[in-house]
Amino acid sequence: MLRIEGLTAEIDGKQILKGIDLDVPTGEVHAIMGPNGSGKSTLSYVLSGREGYEVTGGSATFNGHDILAMEPEERAAAGLFLAFQYPVELPGVGNATFLRTALNAQRKARGESELDAMQFLKLARERMKALSMSDDMLKRGVNVGFSGGEKKRNEILQMALLKPSLAILDETDSGLDIDALKIVADGVNAMRGPDFSALVITHYQRLLDYIVPDRVHVLMHGRIVKSGGPELAQELEAQGYAAVQAAA
């Protein structure tokens, strides 16, 4: 599914990723934990193709494709999804229009038929119900005036509609109260299955109580310093990153 080997990347000439090796097999959920500034968000942006990040070495393949050579929209159509830590507000772009355009762009890229407004609305309402989102959120501008929790739920709604085979969740738990956290976690868990993988990036162990990962990796100073089972998250919570690094 996702295989990263020796990945190095820099921003504005400053090296952030210093050789990442990571394998996320099909059907598994992996967590990446690490302190602020360890390179977590950089990794998610490099994988999704944001401008401004220069890959200086190594490789990342996704279902056999060299994703680093692809445009962001091509990566999305290939099944990669990034849930943003800070979802962007788009005044003047209706949420329904945005969601339908995205879904149809991906369907088109994959050679599938596009959904008309009615078909889309039916599908969106069904998915929104599961996320306890009101219909009203379809009519508003994308993320405009949404609370922190609503923005994150809107990210999960996009994931539920676009049905990626790999989702990268970049600190999706930040700014969420416990109820919103559960809704978001339920949304991710509902996607789990043999054809879905996820990379859950988080600072805290809390989210991993609800999305239980198959593997946990600790990212520090641009490298994976330790990997283990879900119990590693508990260990980090109890001992802190410094202790883990000292032991590594």
Add this chain to the structure above:
Amino acid sequence: MTAPVATGAAGFLARYEGLKDHLPGARKPWLNALRADAAVHFAARGFPTRRIEQWKYTDLAPVAQASFAEPLTMVEGAIALPVANAAHRAVFVDGRFRSDLSTLDGLAYRVGSLAQDLNAAEPFLGALAKPGSEPLVALNTMLFEDGILIDLPEGVDGGLLELVSIAVDPGRPFAFHPRHLVRLGAGARLTVIETATGRGQCLHNPVFEIEVAEGATFTHGRMLQEEATVFHLSTIYATIAAGGTYDNFTVAAGPRLTRNEIHAALTGPKAACHMNGAQMAADGQHVDTTTALDHAAPDCASRQTYKTVLAGRSRGVFQGKIFVHQVAQKTDGYQMNQALLLSEDAEIDSKPQLEIYADDVKCSHGATVGALDADSLFYLRSRGIPESQAKAMLVEAFLHEAVETVTDETLRAALTRALDNWWSRQGKAA
């Protein structure tokens, strides 16, 4: 120094000399005097040059150097009209009223050709747009042949009226200078949707004089959509009495050069003026919105939001002046100008100006200039939307935001069509 502008001005003055005995109202002393006064002013000042502060960013040399001197012949016969937005409309071809193309029957107020109703116009023609105020007003006063006259009695709701101006290409440079007079009595209401279309080497130089009496509301939507060979220079003078409202929304997109100049005076307490718009220019075009808001009474509110989108090698200008007189306490003034540059060759000049002589006022202004937001673009692309489509979505969103405040649905739909039309025909291609 013999400025090249003298050529153009001299051409128009010669034309006035030749036509003055044939222009509408030639036998009316009051109008002859007004035109003669305008000619004196225009002869003295000529076309404005960039040495004049208000014209620093807009160069009229291409207008001044062109020769628009040949007299017009009346265009007759069928003309392709734009899609109607309202049941009632007044149609002008090359600045002349065409009753055969207009549908004004059954309206409960005076509306029609100014040239055919000059006696009714006498009390207020030139009252707001004085020949000595601006050279373009002088030029218009000197040579206007027609225009619309709208006079709503007290308390009348005039509903929706369309004003259509079409320029027909005669195959040589030509100019027309319509004079439009709009007067709303106390408590009257009217919405005008104005469309200007046309082609050819043409100068369209309309002047509006708008009087909004106590408690009246005039909503004025304008779509300046002539083709890229046309010079559109419009000047509006509006005065708004106590409790009255003037709403102007202008989409300027199409002509080679557009100047949208609005002077509005709030003359009675609790008067309001909203001036909003979207102006767009593609390669080789120039758009200029210049506003002057005069707060001359207490408790008045003014709101201005203008959006500019520039593609290719184009230039946009926004100049907005808010003048608050000493008497105008509790003034609430707001002005915002936002520009989106789609090309590195595009240029925007933005000049807000506040002059405040009252001490208890709330006045603010702001200006933003930028390219499309990289974060927004990445967000859309990360969802699988191709780059070109993502850019189009963001430009459309920027433009559509401009019309969100328009409450009249027919007007908003017409304005949105005008915006989309520009984007799909010119902006996207640039």
